[in-house]
Amino acid sequence: MDFIIAKYNYWIYIILMMIGFYAMIAKTNLIKKIIGMNIFQTAIILFFVSMAYKKGGATLPILTNADMHGEHAIQVAGYLNPLPHVLMLTAIVVSIATLGVALAIAIMMYRKYHTLEEDEILKAIK
């Protein structure tokens, strides 16, 4: 039980990811698939952000006393790792672009077949 509570953010990331994965595979509605894809990508963002987190009141790495006589310039334990957040900014941009392309393709199909159900579109193609 401790194992689950102590790392709850990772468990949430796994659960979210599986929800997204299920929606992508099992749903036939294209918009639901897209929503699933977005949940999937968001779960990864949660994973990266929790990776950067440290317990015990660590804050942003704004260095106020870096030049003070060269002693204790940076105490690593006091600061969060900023890099995963920066990576996730890029990943958010990527996921928005993916979402855009996916929605554009869905709109293309809706205009042509007047439905967003995958099986009905398949029937219309054949």
Add this chain to the structure above:
Amino acid sequence: MIIEQAPALIVVVSLMSAIATPLIGWLRKDLCYLWVILSLLFTTFCSVLVLNTVIHQGTIHYYLGSWLPPWGIEYVVDHLNAMMLVLITGASLLVAIYSRKSLEIELPDRTIYFYTLFLLQVTGFVGIVITGDVFNLYVFLEIASLSGYALIATGEEGAPLAAFRYLILGTVGACFYLLGVGYLYMVTGSLNMADLADILPRLYESKVILVAFAFFMVGIALKMALFPLHLWLPDAYTKAPSVASALIAPLMTKIAVYIMLRIMFTVFRPNFSMALLPVTQILLYAGVIAIFVGAVMALAQRDFKRMLCYVVIAEVGYMAGGVGIANAVAIKGAILHIMNDVVMTLGLFAVAGILAYKMKDHEIGAFKNIFKTMPFTMAAFLVVALSVIGVPPTCGFFSKWYLIQGSVMAGNWIFVVALLFSSLINIVLFFRIIETGYYDFGTSESGHAHEEGSAVNEAPLSMLIPTIAVAVVIILIGLYNQSIITNIINFAVPKI
């Protein structure tokens, strides 16, 4: 000056010219074609320069913004990716030259945006290959994939759905790759490939590393269309516009194979990838099944482009199997096969594009009399087909030879059987086209149809020249394969 900056210029010039394409198209629509060719000529020139430098002076390190490696992003060009760069830029230059006539018919009102996406796609490809940073690779992978989805979606009836399915699966693949990056970063705190390679050996027993490796391999296998994960490929590449499939089909899967080689042998050491996990076994058997399934499914197709897609799936099996055999000769064969397969698949899809342009159809049954009406195209097609089958003077023979030699040395007969089986099936496959196209049984009863069909009606020169160039390159690679191997590929094979 240009030599020092060449690695960055390859990426920057293709990205910037992609952004400039709509502006130029806004001024004058037909300038786009020249603009794309011009920028690709420049990047091809740069990559040849880079390859030349690498052959003579060894690996190039390029620090973006002069930030040193573990912190900044670094471009690393060694023999393997110098070869890939020349292949990518050269192939996309040929496709760009080829594109004009085909686009006039297939996408007359969307040419400008097509070229923009085309250049973005090339940017993604060269970026994936050139970078020495695992996260940067993810970003380029997504640039390449996203423009690929958009290009495919512009195709014929059913293309949007194919593109949508590819998008869903491709996103899962890329996300798995990103998760792999995350797990590696968690334990090492580094994203630079060389730095990771230094830090990782101390952590090989860690479960986190195993999870990361598994995520990497599954994600890349999805992008590579390795056997159980190949389902997105046939629809997507069949229904894409001819030019888009001539660009994406030769390059995307091969670049995924390149990523796999990088992860397995640069980021992780060969002894990890080969000894600690059964991954090479899995790759080998997935490759063998891919070859069998690809060959049999190709045989069952009546659509020419769809048949070629299954040929691509079988070829991916060659490369995965070659890496799975895991000795130096087989990996040499696999790397040589990356090169050959780019050229051969380009040739096949270029011919398919010409046939689609002339016949307005890519069903094999429609290809009556093509040998008489399009003698040059079909001569090029014969060279490519012989190479895919693996007949000696063409390049396809040599990579297959190394693969077979490697698997004999490893005592692995299943892979040998698979390779020979696939060659046999390829003979049948291409003979079917020759049968329909050359021996004209069907129309002999109605004599007049025969006569009006037999006048020479060759493809336009802008499509024909790149196709013939591909055929010539296939023979040249075959003739000079020894010097290619001693100068480039021997350096790219990991030390096992």
